[in-house]
Amino acid sequence: MNAQPVIVRPASARPAPPAAVAAPERSGCPVAHAPASAAPDAVLPEAATHHGYAPFAMTNPFPSYAALRENEPVMFNAEIGYFVVSRYDDVKAVFDNWQVFSSENAQAPVRARGAAATKIMNDGGFTAYSGLSARIPPEHTRMRAIVQKEFTPRRYKKLEPTIRENTARLLRQMLAHPDARGDFLTDVAVDIPTITILGLLGVGPEMVSTYKKWSDSRAAMTWGDLSDEEQIPHAHNLVDYWTECLRLVSNAHEQLAAGTNGDNLVFDLVQAQSTGSEISDHEIASVCYSLLFAGHETTTTLISNTIRELLAHPAQWQQLIDDPSGIPAAIDETLRFSPSIVGWRRKALVDTQIGGVAIAAGSNILLLMGSANRDPGTFEQPETFDINRVNARNHLSFGFGIHYCLGNMLAKMQDKIVVEETLKAAPGLRLIDAAAIVFADNLSFRAPTSVPVTWGDQK
Amino acid sequence: MPSVTYISASGSETAVAGFAGDSVMETAVRNGVPGIVAECGGSLSCATCHVFVCADSDFAAMLELEDDMLDGTAIDREANSRLSCQLKLGDADIRVTTPETQV
Numbered sequence: 001m002n003a004q005p006v007i008v009r010p011a012s013a014r015p016a017p018p019a020a021v022a023a024p025e026r027s028g029c030p031v032a033h034a035p036a037s038a039a040p041d042a043v044l045p046e047a048a049t050h051h052g053y054a055p056f057a058m059t060n061p062f063p064s065y066a067a068l069r070e071n072e073p074v075m076f077n078a079e080i081g082y083f084v085v086s087r088y089d090d091v092k093a094v095f096d097n098w099q100v101f102s103s104e105n106a107q108a109p110v111r112a113r114g115a116a117a118t119k120i121m122n123d124g125g126f127t128a129y130s131g132l133s134a135r136i137p138p139e140h141t142r143m144r145a146i147v148q149k150e151f152t153p154r155r156y157k158k159l160e161p162t163i164r165e166n167t168a169r170l171l172r173q174m175l176a177h178p179d180a181r182g183d184f185l186t187d188v189a190v191d192i193p194t195i196t197i198l199g200l201l202g203v204g205p206e207m208v209s210t211y212k213k214w215s216d217s218r219a220a221m222t223w224g225d226l227s228d229e230e231q232i233p234h235a236h237n238l239v240d241y242w243t244e245c246l247r248l249v250s251n252a253h254e255q256l257a258a259g260t261n262g263d264n265l266v267f268d269l270v271q272a273q274s275t276g277s278e279i280s281d282h283e284i285a286s287v288c289y290s291l292l293f294a295g296h297e298t299t300t301t302l303i304s305n306t307i308r309e310l311l312a313h314p315a316q317w318q319q320l321i322d323d324p325s326g327i328p329a330a331i332d333e334t335l336r337f338s339p340s341i342v343g344w345r346r347k348a349l350v351d352t353q354i355g356g357v358a359i360a361a362g363s364n365i366l367l368l369m370g371s372a373n374r375d376p377g378t379f380e381q382p383e384t385f386d387i388n389r390v391n392a393r394n395h396l397s398f399g400f401g402i403h404y405c406l407g408n409m410l411a412k413m414q415d416k417i418v419v420e421e422t423l424k425a426a427p428g429l430r431l432i433d434a435a436a437i438v439f440a441d442n443l444s445f446r447a448p449t450s451v452p453v454t455w456g457d458q459k
Numbered sequence: 460m461p462s463v464t465y466i467s468a469s470g471s472e473t474a475v476a477g478f479a480g481d482s483v484m485e486t487a488v489r490n491g492v493p494g495i496v497a498e499c500g501g502s503l504s505c506a507t508c509h510v511f512v513c514a515d516s517d518f519a520a521m522l523e524l525e526d527d528m529l530d531g532t533a534i535d536r537e538a539n540s541r542l543s544c545q546l547k548l549g550d551a552d553i554r555v556t557t558p559e560t561q562v
């Protein structure tokens with residue numbers, strides 16, 4: 001999911017002008033095709049309320065989601081230039097209809113690249129493209145079939161012992177803090193998925209900080225609001241990371257030629273290529289490039305959110321201490337209730353409709369999975385976090401259909417290990433101040449900025 | 460039209476009419492048959508459409524990817540386990556058993 005999307009709120013508080021988020025390669029602006037009442041100028045008073053929907057505000061978007069579902073389940077939002085879709089059936093139907101709704105805009109950058117950064121990247125041979133999520137059939141179909149073989153339980157179950165060891169070690173380190181306070185996000189949740197992804201790429205944990213630096217640059221360059229000047233160091237980092245991806249691929253070729261088994265994803269893809277799978281070196285490098293971001297940010301968020309929600313509901317935390325067999329269901333309920341990605345993008349290829357609302361060809365669409373997951377038409381008492389819910393797994397947090405998250409099982413496995421180990425090592429864990437936890441501004445990603453915990457004596 | 464019978468883990472049967480060419484998973488989901496979740500919508504990425512097929516059914520043999528994915532089912536796989544999004548209906552009636560849970 002290198003396509004992780006999307007639009008980070010500009011650093012300044014000013015609202016993003018629609019032009020800032022329209023896919024730059026498009027000549028026909030979808031806004032022009034929107035119903036007259038949705039033209040930016042015509043709706044200012046209404047746009048100010050938008051049923052309370054503020055596209056980048058993530059701390060508590062859920063009341064506005066409920067208002068949208070109720071009053072305007074397919075709403076054009078002039079601030080971002082997207083049709084915002086909030087009901088479960090509509091979101092699922094759009095995901096399912098890839099012939100009409102393409103994912104090609106899933107990576108449209110927020111800000112055009114400045115001249116200096118462009119030169120650095122051109123000179124550096126930067127030609128990275130989407131791993132999978134913004135590619136479309138038939139190319140997507142061909143590549144996904146090959147890459148998918150790397151994401152089966154048979155392969156990732158081999159990773160389990162290492163993940164468990166790392167989790168136990170990080171928990172020990174956290175629990176050794178003399179003041180009995182920690183931040184579950186930075187103490188545990190960040191490192192686990194990062195080490196896992198590097199393992200898949202065949203890179204050692206000593207590279208964690210370098211890769212994190214590259215990943216941060218990736219996020220800043222794609223979804224940030226940087227001045228031309230600020231882009232320069234990040235441009236260098238992206239060139240370095242892309243060069244590293246190409247090196248990983250040529251390194252795998254050398255291993256193959258020398259008859260050594262690389263035992264990682266890059267090696268396997270190169271080996272598949274050598275036995276006839278249709279995937280180029282450039283495509284393999286693009287997959288590596290995308291996994292860096294797709295693989296860890298969202299999983300870090302899932303781990304943080306699972307611990308956070310369970311600790312905020314002590315009876316359910318206790319239920320899992322008494323009976324850990326409920327952990328997978330608790331993870332699905334976390335994904336439903338507090339998904340790492342609340343909105344994902346599509347583009348209409350032809351004139352069509354969603355939920356009875358006319359959508360012109362070229363329109364940009366934002367699917368609110370965070371809202372679909374709380375649609376009372378699908379989930380009873382949707383605003384309640386309940387790990388005993390029977391149908392939590394119908395959530396749409398990993399998308400649906402041909403782009404359905406390839407990493408879903410890997411993400412859940414890592415979360416399960418962390419919850420299991422934490423229940424054992426720190427059953428008395430508590431949130432320091434649940435109400436004080438906030439989520440960073442973003443259009444798609446909903447991630448807490450910290451998860452302060454304590455395990456000291458109850459005061 | 461082939462008839463598809465889904466037998467739950469506790470033994471209750473639901474029979475629905477299917478269409479040749481559709482998958483056993485699609486047929487269940489379209490008719491609201493419980494016991495098949497199909498979280499990924501048939502893209503062979505979730506293993507929540509696990510079923511046990513009867514010995515005499517003649518579905519096409521499974522590909523390697525389905526085999527690998529079956530290692531991730533909630534209820535452990537058995538010799539007659541399949542992922543129902545990969546099972547295409549022909550003209551013959553079929554019967555499958557759904558596992559106790561897909562989660």
Ligand code: HEM
Nearest residue numbers: 001132133295298299302398399400403404405406407411
């Ligand atoms: C909680 C963690 C995660 C969440 C919430 C998440 C969410 C998503 C979503 C919403 C999509 C787009 C689906 C669609 O368009 O229908 C996606 C695609 C994807 N994800 Fe994830 N993801 C997570 C973890 C991972 C991990 C750990 C990996 C890899 C190691 C990964 C790899 C991918 C890839 C490769 C795609 C693109 C698939 C395609 O376009 O065919 N994800 N993910």
Ligand code: FES
Nearest residue numbers: 501503506508544
């Ligand atoms: S529906 Fe997901 S694997 Fe069959």
